[in-house]
Amino acid sequence: MSTEDSGAAGRFDPGRPYRLSPTVSLRPEPFGALVYDFATRRLSFLKTPELVRVVGELADHPDVPSTLDAVGVPAGQRARYTAALAGLLSAGTIQAR
Amino acid sequence: MKLVDHFQHGLDAPICLTWELTYACNLACTHCLSSSGRRDPRELTTAECEAVIDELQRMQVFYVNIGGGEPTVRPDFWHLLDYAVGHYVGVKFSTNGVRLSPERARSLAATDYVDVQISMDGATPEVNDAVRGPGSYAMAMAAMENLAAAGFAGFKISVVMTRHNVPQLDQFKAIADRFGAQLRITRLRPSGRGADVWDELHPTAEQQLLIYQWLLEHGEDVLTGDSFFHLNALGSTPLPGLNLCGAGRVVCLIDPVGDVYACPFAIHDAFKAGNVRAAGFGSVWRTSSLFADLRRPQTGGACASCSAFDSCRGGCMAAKFFTGLPLDGPDPECVKGNAERALALVGAGAGGAPPRPDKDHSRAAPVRLGMPSARRPDRPCDTSPLAGLG
Numbered sequence: 001m002s003t004e005d006s007g008a009a010g011r012f013d014p015g016r017p018y019r020l021s022p023t024v025s026l027r028p029e030p031f032g033a034l035v036y037d038f039a040t041r042r043l044s045f046l047k048t049p050e051l052v053r054v055v056g057e058l059a060d061h062p063d064v065p066s067t068l069d070a071v072g073v074p075a076g077q078r079a080r081y082t083a084a085l086a087g088l089l090s091a092g093t094i095q096a097r
Numbered sequence: 098m099k100l101v102d103h104f105q106h107g108l109d110a111p112i113c114l115t116w117e118l119t120y121a122c123n124l125a126c127t128h129c130l131s132s133s134g135r136r137d138p139r140e141l142t143t144a145e146c147e148a149v150i151d152e153l154q155r156m157q158v159f160y161v162n163i164g165g166g167e168p169t170v171r172p173d174f175w176h177l178l179d180y181a182v183g184h185y186v187g188v189k190f191s192t193n194g195v196r197l198s199p200e201r202a203r204s205l206a207a208t209d210y211v212d213v214q215i216s217m218d219g220a221t222p223e224v225n226d227a228v229r230g231p232g233s234y235a236m237a238m239a240a241m242e243n244l245a246a247a248g249f250a251g252f253k254i255s256v257v258m259t260r261h262n263v264p265q266l267d268q269f270k271a272i273a274d275r276f277g278a279q280l281r282i283t284r285l286r287p288s289g290r291g292a293d294v295w296d297e298l299h300p301t302a303e304q305q306l307l308i309y310q311w312l313l314e315h316g317e318d319v320l321t322g323d324s325f326f327h328l329n330a331l332g333s334t335p336l337p338g339l340n341l342c343g344a345g346r347v348v349c350l351i352d353p354v355g356d357v358y359a360c361p362f363a364i365h366d367a368f369k370a371g372n373v374r375a376a377g378f379g380s381v382w383r384t385s386s387l388f389a390d391l392r393r394p395q396t397g398g399a400c401a402s403c404s405a406f407d408s409c410r411g412g413c414m415a416a417k418f419f420t421g422l423p424l425d426g427p428d429p430e431c432v433k434g435n436a437e438r439a440l441a442l443v444g445a446g447a448g449g450a451p452p453r454p455d456k457d458h459s460r461a462a463p464v465r466l467g468m469p470s471a472r473r474p475d476r477p478c479d480t481s482p483l484a485g486l487g
Contacts, residue, residue, distance in 0.1 A: 029109070034112060039209060043159070047100060
């Protein structure tokens with residue numbers, strides 16, 4: 001990885017590849033997942049099982065739209081999921097790869 | 098279903114839990130939740146603690162809040178800390194600072210996944226030491242100096258709010274800011290030795306309002322362990338947090354001998370779910386009938402008709418239990434004043450006196466100094482003026 005990302009999380013660009021941050025673990029739950037970042041010691045939640053699948057599959061696809069295709073997110077909800085991923089990037093839950 | 102509703106019904110594993118490693122403590126705080134002092138000979142061995150950590154890793158319990166007693170007086174404490182972190186179970190441990198030397202502070206600052214919480218119950222030695230004992234303020238300050246000097250950023254300063262330290266809220270915040278630490282304030286509970294000092298130490302109604310307003314001003318900057326949700330009925334703005342009682346649903350306590358309780362404030366047989374030695378922690382969490390009861394929809398009882406019930410959810414189960422109030426009625430500090438009549442009746446009616454904390458590891462009372470003439474006879478029948486001098 002380049003060192004350009006050190007410091008700020010960087011701007012979210014759906015055209016780029018992302019992955020779950022290596023210091024973050026997910027624990028699946030009926031409502032979605034618990035998210036724990038061991039580095040920042042912050043607990044948060046993913047509030048739908050679909051978002052858990054999207055986050056889990058990010059690393060296997062070249063960009064966000066192809067990830068949403070693979071998980072089968074309906075057209076009407078893609079904007080919502082893209083916005084959610086932008087939030088997860090600024091929280092440090094996901095990172096560019 | 099909302100997130101909070103999922104939590105009310107319980108999860109397959111706790112979000113986090115409190116684990117008290119020993120009942121031994123170098124201090125004897127008057128409000129100790131766990132009546133700590135002496136080590137219990139039945140405390141979990143190093144190997145048993147490691148087995149608990151292994152199981153927490155399997156259950157993906159991401160972090161534990163370790164306390165006591167004073168956990169750092171266990172000789173294997175630093176080993177268990179490393180073991181937990183090595184198994185992806187993050188640790189936040191609470192300490193009075195007794196073992197936080199400059200060297201130890203440096204090694205903690207170099208360890209990821211560990212957070213330290215220093216207990217302090219007064220922003221001045223007078224207020225702090227009256228509750229925590231002589232010298233305890235200086236000890237906590239020295240530990241914080243060491244952590245800050247080692248570059249440990251964002252450690253926690255944990256304060257139990259009492260009638261005497263509510264006026265010091267801004268001073269606590271200033272201490273935290275000075276060390277680059279984060280302030281955490283929690284509610285006094287009538288649990289353990291806290292039952293003995295509850296009446297004189299729990300904040301007045303005016304102080305409750307002050308705490309609520311102060312917390313709203315400081316937002317997520319100040320942590321509360323979600324412990325003031327009973328104050329939400331004071332206004333239309335809820336305090337940050339989940340604002341629910343997570344006992345047996347999303348949190349619990351493992352005590353030093355491996356007993357599992359619904360929450361850290363409920364060390365009493367009435368809230369004991371089982372022991373980790375028998376079938377492991379996971380089995381207790383999943384199959385305890387007590388926890389199954391707690392995960393059933395709660396009725397709200399006498400509180401159900403109150404306009405504030407959705408805000409405060411009836412308050413704290415442990416606070417009700419140890420003040421002799423019914424669990425489905427108002428919290429003893431109900432901000433609507435609905436507990437006052439019920440509290441006045443406790444002990445007078447058929448219910449009898451409030452249940453006493455039934456696990457006591459307190460050390461014997463300290464030796465009292467003073468002129469022999471001022472001493473009471475050792476026993477009622479022992480009236481010799483020389484009694485006690487032998």
